[in-house]
Amino acid sequence: MDFLAAYDAIPQSDAARRVALLRQHMKTxxxxxxxELRTERPVFxxxxxxxxxxxxxxxxxxxxxxxxxxGVYGPVLEEALHGPFMLARDGADLHWxxxxHAQLMLPAEDFLPVRRLTARLADDALDRAIATARAAGRxxxxxxxxxxxxxxxxVAREYLGFTDVPEEALHSLSQRVQRAVFVNQDRDPEAHAAGVAAGKELHDLVAGVIRRRAAAASSPGADDVPDDVLGRMLRTVLPPGTGRPLDEERVNHQLVGYLIGFQQNAAQCAATALKELATRPEELARAERLAAEDDDTAPFxxxxxxxxxxxxxxxxxxRLCVREHVLAAGTPRETRLTPGTVVHAHMxxxxxxxTVVEEPYAFRPDRTPVHNMVLGHGAHACVGKYPARAIVPEMVRRVLLRPGVRPLPGAERALDHAGTPYPQHYTVTAGAGAPS
Structure with a gap:
């Protein structure tokens, strides 16, 4: 039975069963x-x-x-960050x-140096993983x-400036915050409390980093202070009349916010991209050939x-609809939305x-970027898009440059979430050592 037929067969009064069916189909x-919705009921x-x-x-x-x-998640995000952040706001009062300011701290000019940084760190991680596997007889x-x-x-430590914060803390704490804010749709109090506590721990860790970095910047030998994003923020003086002063608390909220939008997403993208390529052997082979091209990485x-x-x-x-609006006006799917309606924009x-994307189910690496919403769209599109465009492809590229390091044959789709919203395990073969 098609989804809509099964959904419509449930009485409208039985909202719980309808929601359960909806979530089951979204998951499986x-x-x-x-x-089916795009064809039959595009505004559902x-x-x-x-x-x-x-x-x-x-x-x-x-x-x-x-x-x-x-407004659906903004207040929860700010509670977890223990302060205001652009992703939780709309309008000129803070968001713009x-x-x-963030676009100045995360500029397009960072693309090449961040790519080189990612390559170095990725190669080192591969060397360690291969050596550890071999030492254990795996x-x-x-x-x-x-x-x-x-x-x-x-990358977060060296590029963003999370110096002397343990990498495991960056990963685990950011995951708890992101899960509480963006995954916890039913606002389970336990998950919410865990996210708020993780956000407080991150805030306090970063406050210590900021204090130490600010002190180092004002001491003899300050020229040796790392030129990372935090360093840029500490050196920046905003002109009068441009919103809140860039004090230590504002720097903290921005930096932790960057981490929340980066850590889990980068790790997940590196895993799912490899998985999707591995399930398409011909495309994987083409990507492997392109990975060897150092002069122009754009095709890869x-x-x-x-x-x-x-x-x-x-x-x-x-998104939260805050005033009456006619969506898709003038089309057969025109829908009047009232204030208070939650709208799920399915990118x-x-x-x-x-009706827009040519051959949408074909794998076409040369597609126009307009048809790719992986980094979001509109007012809240990824503010870190320039470093993201360097980090994610380079993580995958370094793997494809290693002969014999590939998803386990026959288990290319076996990306294990271990009961969480995020990939937790993916088995790959421990092939050759360092690249030539």
């Missing part, structure tokens, strides 16, 4: 369900909000922050000021735990971003919208 057959009202599945409508929701706000290692998660954390990067189109780390994002569905 999400792409098929979204395809449910007890937990309105699902928006066509690309023009998703773009409309994400590009209209004065109507569709981040902090976003402009022929495999855990790609997530021994490569993706630690590399992401080490296209394979990674196309792989992630099939498995985006953020498949949908919720994973939009990227497969047959």
């Amino acid at each position: 057959g999400g792409p098929a369900m979204l395809r 009202a449910t007890p937990v909000g309105v699902f928006v599945t066509r690309m023009p409508d998703v773009v409309e929701v994400l590009s209209t922050p004065d109507v569709f706000t981040v 000021h902090d976003r402009a 022929t495999t290692f855990d790609y997530v735990q021994e490569f993706a998660a630690p590399v992401a954390a080490r 990067d296209g394979y990674v971003w196309e792989a992630l189109r099939f498995h985006p780390f953020v498949p949908s994002t919720p 994973a569905s939009a990227m497969f919208d047959e």
Whole structure:
């Protein structure tokens, strides 16, 4: 039975059963369900909000922050961060000021140096994982735990400036915060409390880092202070009249916010991109050949971003409708939305919208970036998109440069979430040593 037929067969008064069926299909057959919705009911009202599945409508929701706000998760995020952050706000009072500042701290000019940093850290992690496996008499290692998660954390330490914060703390604490804010849809009090506590621990750890770095910057030999994102923030003086002063608390909220948006997402992308390529042997072979091209990495990067189109780390994002709005006006799916409506903008569905995207189910690494929403869209698109475009493809590229380091044959799809929302384990073969 198709999803909509089964859903409509449940009485409208039985909201609990309808929601249970919806979540079951999202978990076990999400792409098929979204395809059905795009065709039959592209703006789909449910007890937990309105699902928006066509690309023009998703773009409309994400590009209209004065109507569709981040009020669904914004207050929870700020509670977890113990202060304001741009991702939790809309409008000029904080969001655009902090976003402009963040873009200066995370500029396009960072692409090449961050790529080189990622290559160095990734090669070192691979050397360690292979050596550890061989010393233990193993022929495999855990790609997530021994490569993706630690590399992401080490990049955060060196690039963002989380100096002397243990990498395991960066990974585990950021995961608890992200889970409480973006995954805990039912606002389970235990998960919420764990996220708030993790955010407080991160805040206090970073406060110590900021104090030590600020003291070092004012002492003799200050020229040796690392030129990382935190260092830039501490050296920055904003002109008068540009919002809140850039004091230590604001720097803390920004830096921890960057981590929350980076750590889990980078580790997950490195895992899911490799998995998607490994399940397509011909595409994997082409990507392997392109990985060896040092002069121009753009063709290789296209394979990674196309792989992630099939498995985006953020498949949908919720928005709160704060005033009456007609969505998709003038089309057969025109829908009037009232204030208080939660709207789920399904980017994973939009990227497969047959009415916009040519051959959406074909693997095409040369697609126009307009049809790839992996890094978001609109007012809250990924503010760290420039370093992200360096880090994620390079993590995958360093793996493909290693002969014999590949997902376990026959288990290419066996990405294990271990009962969590995030990939936890992925077995790969421990092939040759350092690249030539």
